[in-house]
Amino acid sequence: MDISKDISEWQKGFVTHSASETESAGETLAAFIPADTALLLEGKLGAGKTTFTRGFARGLGIKGDITSPSFSLLTIYEGQRQLLHVDAYRLTQPSQWDSLLIDELCQSPWNLLIEWPENVRGKEPKGAWTLTIENADADGRRLTLKKT
Numbered sequence: 001m002d003i004s005k006d007i008s009e010w011q012k013g014f015v016t017h018s019a020s021e022t023e024s025a026g027e028t029l030a031a032f033i034p035a036d037t038a039l040l041l042e043g044k045l046g047a048g049k050t051t052f053t054r055g056f057a058r059g060l061g062i063k064g065d066i067t068s069p070s071f072s073l074l075t076i077y078e079g080q081r082q083l084l085h086v087d088a089y090r091l092t093q094p095s096q097w098d099s100l101l102i103d104e105l106c107q108s109p110w111n112l113l114i115e116w117p118e119n120v121r122g123k124e125p126k127g128a129w130t131l132t133i134e135n136a137d138a139d140g141r142r143l144t145l146k147k148t
Contacts, residue, residue, distance in 0.1 A: 005028060005031065005032050007032070007145070010029070010144070010145035011144070012144075013143060013144035013145075014142070014143060015136040015137075015140040015141065015142050015143075016048075016140065016141050016143060017139055017140050018139070022048045022051045022052050022055065022133075022143070023051055023052070023054050024055055025052060025055060025143055026051075026052040026053060026054065026055025026056035026057075026058070026059060027055040027056065027059035028055075028059065029056060029059070029131075029145070030055075030056045030057075030058075030059025030060050030111070031059055033111065033129065035081055035108065035109035035110065035111065036106075036108050036109060036110055036111075037111055037112075037125075037127060037128070037129060038111070038112040038113075038114060038124055038127070038128040038129070039056075039111065039112070039113050039114070039128065039129050039130075039131055040114050040117035040124055040129065040130040040131070040148065041053070041113055041114060041115045041116075041117070041131055041133065042117060042118070042130060042132045042133070043132060043133035043134060044134070044135075047133040047134060047135070047141065048133050049068075049115045049133060050066070050067065050068040050115070052131070052133060052143075053066055053085055053113050053115075054066040056083070056111070056113060057077055057079065057083055057085075060077075060079035060081050060083055060111070061079040061080045062077045062078070062079035062083060066085070068087050068115065073086060073087060073088070073090065073091070073100060074086050074087075074100050074102075074105075076105065080109075081109040081110055081111055082106065082107050082108075082109070082110040082111075083110070083111055083112075083113065084102065084105060084106065084110060084111070084112045084113070085113050085115075086100065086102070086112065086114045086115065087115045087116065088114060088115060088116040088117060088119040088120045089115065089116040089119065091116075091119045091120055092119070094119070094120045094121055094122050094123050095123075096120075097120040097123035102125075112125065117130070124148070127148075128148045129145060129146065129147055129148060130145070130146050130148050131143060131144070131145050132144045132145075132146075
């Protein structure tokens with residue numbers, strides 16, 4: 001599958017049909033999303049948010065295992081840009097976001113990926129983008145990007 005680098009195609013949405021295609025989409029987006037930008041990853045449990053993040057990290061030249069930071073809440077990776085990966089699933093109040101000290105941890109150039117952003121609504125950085133990942137059919141995922 002050839003993943004478009006055209007932002008308008010991402011805004012219309014497209015379907016991936018495997019984990020490797022979803023990872024490739026992440027890798028492609030990492031190449032053209034601006035530095036110092038947050039990406040809010042919306043989708044149900046098992047939608048492919050961490051799979052997408054794995055590809056995004058690869059697109060930033062990050063090696064090694066990329067896993068969901070469910071229990072630690074935040075994992076920081078170093079590559080061509082700093083990647084901060086937050087899993088806000090266990091946060092029950094948006095105010096808990098402040099205890100993660102994200103503003104203090106970001107070192108330009110960075111990208112911040114937030115899984116379960118609805119749990120910290122109102123705390124996301126200004127200028128964030130939202131990527132919605134949802135079931136498209138039995139084996140497909142629809143990815144749609146919008147400027148928040």
